[in-house]
Amino acid sequence: MTNFKDFNISEDTLQAVMAMGFEEATPIQAKAIPSGMEGKDLIGQAQTGTGKTTAFGIPLVEKVDTTSGNIQGIILAPTRELAVQVAEELNRIGTKKGIFTLPIYGGQDINRQIKALKKRPQIISATPGRLLDHMKRRTIRLNNIHTVVLDEADEMLNMGFIDEIEEILGAITSEHQTMLFSATMPKKIEALAQKFMNNPELIRTKSKEMTVKNIDQHYIDVPEKQKFDVLSRLLDIQSPELAIVFGRTKKRVDELTEGLKKRGYSAEGIHGDLSQSKRDHVIRLFKEQTIDIMVATDVAARGLDISGVTHVYNFDIPQDPESYVHRIGRTGRAGRKGLSLTLVTPREIGHLRAIEQVTKTKIERKSVPTYTDVIEGNKQSALDQLRESAQQEDNKEYKTMAENLLNDIDSVSLVSAAIKLLTKEPDRTPVHLTSIAPLRAKKSKNQGNRKRSNNRGYKDRNNKDRYNKDRKPRERRYNKDQRNKNKKNWGGKGK
Ligand SMILES: Nc1ncnc2c1ncn2[C@@H]1O[C@H](COP(=O)(O)OP(=O)(O)OP(=O)(O)O)[C@@H](O)[C@H]1O
Numbered sequence: 001m002t003n004f005k006d007f008n009i010s011e012d013t014l015q016a017v018m019a020m021g022f023e024e025a026t027p028i029q030a031k032a033i034p035s036g037m038e039g040k041d042l043i044g045q046a047q048t049g050t051g052k053t054t055a056f057g058i059p060l061v062e063k064v065d066t067t068s069g070n071i072q073g074i075i076l077a078p079t080r081e082l083a084v085q086v087a088e089e090l091n092r093i094g095t096k097k098g099i100f101t102l103p104i105y106g107g108q109d110i111n112r113q114i115k116a117l118k119k120r121p122q123i124i125s126a127t128p129g130r131l132l133d134h135m136k137r138r139t140i141r142l143n144n145i146h147t148v149v150l151d152e153a154d155e156m157l158n159m160g161f162i163d164e165i166e167e168i169l170g171a172i173t174s175e176h177q178t179m180l181f182s183a184t185m186p187k188k189i190e191a192l193a194q195k196f197m198n199n200p201e202l203i204r205t206k207s208k209e210m211t212v213k214n215i216d217q218h219y220i221d222v223p224e225k226q227k228f229d230v231l232s233r234l235l236d237i238q239s240p241e242l243a244i245v246f247g248r249t250k251k252r253v254d255e256l257t258e259g260l261k262k263r264g265y266s267a268e269g270i271h272g273d274l275s276q277s278k279r280d281h282v283i284r285l286f287k288e289q290t291i292d293i294m295v296a297t298d299v300a301a302r303g304l305d306i307s308g309v310t311h312v313y314n315f316d317i318p319q320d321p322e323s324y325v326h327r328i329g330r331t332g333r334a335g336r337k338g339l340s341l342t343l344v345t346p347r348e349i350g351h352l353r354a355i356e357q358v359t360k361t362k363i364e365r366k367s368v369p370t371y372t373d374v375i376e377g378n379k380q381s382a383l384d385q386l387r388e389s390a391q392q393e394d395n396k397e398y399k400t401m402a403e404n405l406l407n408d409i410d411s412v413s414l415v416s417a418a419i420k421l422l423t424k425e426p427d428r429t430p431v432h433l434t435s436i437a438p439l440r441a442k443k444s445k446n447q448g449n450r451k452r453s454n455n456r457g458y459k460d461r462n463n464k465d466r467y468n469k470d471r472k473p474r475e476r477r478y479n480k481d482q483r484n485k486n487k488k489n490w491g492g493k494g495k
């Protein structure tokens with residue numbers, strides 16, 4: 001066990017970290033903070049949700065010269081939301097020292113960013129494209145950089161950001177420390193490390209599996225055409241507090257979101273074709289728990305730390321094991337429990353096995369929940385609801401009516417009728433999704449090098465806002481209490 005006091009860090013930073021509620025350092029923090037503070041180049045790999053941000057955040061903040069208003073540290077992140085989140089965490093760590101981290105990302109008005117830059121941030125947390133834009137306009141200069149962090153380094157390569165990254169790293173001529181962090185470090189990272197790092201120390205936390213143990217991982221073998229009904233049933237039975245549903249393409253995410261709304265769930269979608277304001281709005285609704293379900297492409301697979309996500313559903317099996325690891329890693333963070341469920345069509349079983357092999361995890365098979373399972377669940381919910389209500393004191397005004405009724409009808413018949421009335425019928429509103437082809441298993445060594453593909457939802461162009469911003473999410477058909485029960489077999493999270 002390592003306490004933050006054991007690191008040789010300033011009182012200000014120590015206090016800031018205490019205020020964040022951290023007591024002990026996580027294993028990656030215990031290893032990476034001392035090396036990082038020595039100024040070594042390092043590659044840090046640790047499972048999702050284990051505190052990598054603070055692992056690089058503390059050494060970075062500690063190195064900043066507070067008497068200077070120059071930009072001294074750069075963090076590169078693959079998505080805008082992650083750049084923002086990392087900046088927020090760095091601002092918490094640096095608050096006592098008075099260190100300001102500014103997020104810089106595409107989709108936000110560049111003039112607004114130029115204005116914010118006048119406040120002299122010492123650290124920038126950026127997506128590569130927009131940072132380059134500022135470098136070209138000379139609104140950001142990198143001549144005083146002493147620390148560079150690549151968060152989710154492998155994903156930035158996957159997304160085809162290699163040219164941008166090389167251009168940015170090549171432009172930093174001052175002596176600097178470079179740190180790479182991710183839960184997955186495929187081999188292709190080595191080339192980047194060799195080119196831009198100085199004898200990097202490889203820091204890995206010991207564990208056989210690539211995924212955290214506190215996520216129960218399941219899959220269901222189901223034909224493509226039945227997937228949506230199965231997802232609806234799972235949502236009814238498991239009644240997740242907060243769930244992310246991953247779909248393969250932007251179109252898929254749009255269709256899934258509409259389908260879920262049609263059936264009365266409170267869901268919103270997020271992908272790279274939406275305007276930044278819409279993306280921000282959806283993330284906010286989800287964080288505030290105004291909506292229960294966020295439907296997303298892989299744009300939300302990496303790094304996002306939203307507390308309270310209990311369930312991750314892979315409506316479509318992820319493209320590769322790395323994507324699987326990161327997607328399911330949106331739950332089970334900071335030691336909490338989580339559940340993931342992947343829908344796999346019969347021809348994709350080989351692909352699932354490949355994921356199991358690379359991640360060294362066993363994904364447990366579950367059978368397709370039946371319509372009867374849902375009804376049984378709803379009956380149980382109705383019963384629990386009745387029981388709870390009966391125990392409350394505020395039913396007095398109904399007592400005379402009840403007594404009169406009981407004079408005419410026997411009590412068993414009466415209670416049976418009440419349960420029947422309270423039992424919700426599952427919503428079977430027809431929903432049509434465009435079919436997509438199954439994914440084929442591929443060897444892990446051929447993975448990666450994906451071009452920045454339209455399907456993965458990262459492109460900044462075509463920012464169409466397909467949703468009416470003012471439209472409120474529809475009320476979910478079942479209230480949470482009703483759906484909270486009967487999840488023993490399904491690992492639901494009742495309150
Ligand atoms: N020492 C600690 N004690 C308790 N909680 C911590 C500690 N360090 C970080 N956390 C919390 O753990 C959560 C996950 O941290 P973080 O987002 O840095 O994980 P990560 O390893 O970067 O995950 P990912 O691979 O998904 O990006 C955050 O909510 C963070 O505040």
Ligand SMILES: [Mg+2]
Pocket residue numbers: 052053151303
């Ligand atoms: Mg992270």
